[in-house]
Amino acid sequence: MFYYLGIDVGKFSHSLCLLTREGKKEIFQIDNSREGFEKLKLKLSKLDCGQNILIGMEATGHYFLNLYDWLLQYGLSADNIALLNPLQVKSFRNTNLRGAKSDNVDSERIAVLLKFGEFKRCNVAVDEMMSLRELTRLRADLVANIGSLKRKIISVMDRLFPEFMPIFSNRFGKATTELLKNCTPEEIAELSLDELEKIIKNSSTRGRSISKKKIAAIHEASKNSIGITFGRIGFQIELNILLIRMKVLKEQVEKLENEIQMIAKKTNSKIFTIPGIGINTGAAILSEIGNIQNFNSAVKLIAFAGLDPKLKESGTYQGKTPISKRGSKYLRNAIWYSAMVTCRVDPKFKKFYQDRRNKGKSHRYSVTAAANKLTKVIYHVLKNDCEYDSNLV
Numbered sequence: 476m477f478y479y480l481g482i483d484v485g486k487f488s489h490s491l492c493l494l495t496r497e498g499k500k501e502i503f504q505i506d507n508s509r510e511g512f513e514k515l516k517l518k519l520s521k522l523d524c525g526q527n528i529l530i531g532m533e534a535t536g537h538y539f540l541n542l543y544d545w546l547l548q549y550g551l552s553a554d555n556i557a558l559l560n561p562l563q564v565k566s567f568r569n570t571n572l573r574g575a576k577s578d579n580v581d582s583e584r585i586a587v588l589l590k591f592g593e594f595k596r597c598n599v600a601v602d603e604m605m606s607l608r609e610l611t612r613l614r615a616d617l618v619a620n621i622g623s624l625k626r627k628i629i630s631v632m633d634r635l636f637p638e639f640m641p642i643f644s645n646r647f648g649k650a651t652t653e654l655l656k657n658c659t660p661e662e663i664a665e666l667s668l669d670e671l672e673k674i675i676k677n678s679s680t681r682g683r684s685i686s687k688k689k690i691a692a693i694h695e696a697s698k699n700s701i702g703i704t705f706g707r708i709g710f711q712i713e714l715n716i717l718l719i720r721m722k723v724l725k726e727q728v729e730k731l732e733n734e735i736q737m738i739a740k741k742t743n744s745k746i747f748t749i750p751g752i753g754i755n756t757g758a759a760i761l762s763e764i765g766n767i768q769n770f771n772s773a774v775k776l777i778a779f780a781g782l783d784p785k786l787k788e789s790g791t792y793q794g795k796t797p798i799s800k801r802g803s804k805y806l807r808n809a810i811w812y813s814a815m816v817t818c819r820v821d822p823k824f825k826k827f828y829q830d831r832r833n834k835g836k837s838h839r840y841s842v843t844a845a846a847n848k849l850t851k852v853i854y855h856v857l858k859n860d861c862e863y864d865s866n867l868v
Contacts, residue, residue: 476495476496476524476527477495477496477524477527477528477529478493478494478495478522478524478527478528478529479493479494479495479496479528479529479531479586479587479589479590480492480493480494480528480529480530480531480586480589481494481531481532481581481582481583481584481585481586481587481588481589482530482531482532482539482542482582482585483532483533483578483579483581483582483585484532484533484535484536484538484539484542485507485538485578486507486538487506487507488504488505488506488507488511489504489505489506489507489511489542490502490504490578490579490581490582491503491504491505491515491582492579492582492583492585492586493518493522493586494583494586494587494589494590496590500583500586502579502582502583503518504578507538507541507542512542512545516549519549526551526552526555528551528555529555529557529589530546530551530555530556530557531556531557531558531559531585531586531588531589531594532556532557532558532559532585533558533559533560533561533564533585534558534559534560534561534597534599535561539558543556543558543599557589557594557596558596558597558599559585559588559594559595559596559597560594560595560597562801563588563594563595564581564584564585564588567584567587567588567592568580568581568584596769598764598765598766598769598779599765603738603741604761604762604765606738607735607738607739607758607761607762608762608763610731610734610735610738610758611735611755611758611759611762611763611805611809612759612805613731614728614731614732614735614755614759615759615805615808615809617724617727617728617731618728620724621721621724621725621728624717624720624721624724625646625647625721627717628647628655628714628717628718628721629646631710631713631714631717632655632714634702634703634710635659635660635702635703635707635710635711635714636659636660636696636697636700636702637700637701637702638696638697638699638700638701638702639655639660639693639696642689642692642693642696643685643689647721649678650675650678650685651685652718652721652722653678654674654675654678654693655714655718656714656715656718656719657674657678658674659707659711660696660697660700660702661697663693663694663697664694664697664698664700666694668690668691668694671690671693671694672687672690675690732754732755735754735755735758736754736758738758739754739757739758739761742761744757744761744857745856745857745860745861745862745863746760746761746853746856746857748856748862748863749813749817749849749852749853749856749863750816750817750820750821750824750863751813751814751815751816751817751818751819751820751821751824751849752813752816752817752853753813753816756809756810756812756813757813759805759806759808759809760806760809760810760813760853763803763805763806763809764776764779764806764853764857767854767857767858768858770854772854773850773851773854773855776850776853776854777847777850777851778799778801778802779802779803779806780802780803780806780807780810780850781798781799781800781801781802781803781804781806781807782798782799782802782807782810782811782843782846782847782850783798783799784797784798784799798843807846810846810849810850810853811842811843811846813846813849814842814843814845814846814848814849815842815845817845817849818841818842818845821865821868822865823865823868824845824848824849824868827844827845827848827868828841828842828844828845831844848868851867852867852868855867
C-alpha cells in the first residue's frame with residue numbers, strides 16, 4: 476500500500492495527516508522534539524511501508540529543517556520527501572470552498588496535494604552548500620547592518636559636526652573613524668595643524684593617511700563649525716557606540732568572507748569566470764541555486780530569483796511590468812549587484828546596458844534587464860560546467 480503524509484510544520488509541534496490511495500485518512504500531532512520524532516518513527520514502523528510513502532511539508536522558515544534531516548537519517552530518500560513551495564500550498568488550500576484554516580486542515584490539504592496535485596519541489600542545499608548558504612546570508616545581513624549604522628553615524632555627525640563628512644570621499648576610513656571617536660570639533664580646533672596631523676598619522680594603517688590639504692580643511696571647519704552645543708555629551712556617547720559597533724561588524728564580515736572563500740574555492744565552479752562575479756557574490760549565487768539540475772531551463776532559474784516580469788494588464792489597460800520579487804532575495808540581490816559590475820567590465824554587457832539608457836530607461840531598469848540576461852549566462856555556465864564565453868551574451 477502507498478501512503479501520503481502531509482505535515483504542517485510548527486515551532487513547537489507538527490500536525491500530520493496520513494492518507495492512503497483509497498482515501499482513508501488519519502490525523503495526529505507530534506511535538507517538535509526527540510520524543511515527537513520517536514512517535515513518528517513508531518508510526519512509520521507499524522505501517523511497514525518502506526519507501527512506499529511520499530511525505531510533504533512546506534519549505535517555509537527554518538522549522539522544517541530538523542524534521543527533514545531526521546527523516547533522511549531514518550532511512551527515507553530525498554525523493555520520498557517533497558519540500559513544497561508555500562505559495563503553491565496556499566493556492567491549493569484556497570480551493571477548499573469552506574475556507575477553513577487550521578493546522579489539521581493544512582496537513583490534510585498537503586496530503587491531498589501530494590496525492591492529486593501537480594506540486595513542485597523546492598530546492599534545499601545540503602552538506603557544504605548549506606554551510607555556504609548560511610554564511611553568505613549572514614554576511615549579507617551584517618553588511619546591511621553596517622549600512623544602517625553608517626546612516627545613523629552620518630545623522631549624528633550632521634548635528635555634531637556637519638562640516639566634517641563632506642570633506643571625505645571615503646567617510647569611514649580607519650583614520651577618519653578614529654578621529655571621530657577621540658575628538659570633538661572644539662578639541663580639534665584647539666589643536667595645532669602639526670598636532671592634528673600627528674594624531675591622524677598614528678591612527679592610520681599601511682602608511683595611508685589623510686592628505687595635509689584635508690587636515691587643514693578639517694582644522695578650518697572645526698573653527699567655524701555650526702554644530703549644536705546642547706546635548707553634545709549624549710551625541711558623543713552615541714557616536715562612539717555606533718563606531719564601535721561598526722568596527723565589530725566589519726571584523727565579523729571579514730571573518731565570514733575568509734570562511735566563504737575557503738568553501739567557495741573547493742567547489743571549483745566555473746561561475747567565477749564570469750566577469751563581475753566575485754568570490755562573495757559567486758558563493759551566494761551558488762549556495763542559493765544549489766543543484767542546477769533542479770532547473771530544467773533558464774526561465775525557471777530567473778523565476779526562482781524573482782527576476783521574471785510580472786505582467787499587469789486588463790482589456791485596454793496596460794500597466795508597468797515590474798519584476799515579481801517572488802524568489803530568494805539573497806539570490807536576486809547577488810545577481811543584481813553582480814550585473815551592475817558586469818555592465819562596467821564586460822564590453823557586451825556594457826553595450827546592452829548603454830542601449831537601454833540611450834532609450835531613456837532608468838539605471839535600475841537597465842541593470843535589472845542585465846541581471847535577467849546574466850542569469851541566463853549563469854544557467855548555461857553551471858548547466859554545461861563550462862567557462863564564460865562572451866559569445867553567449
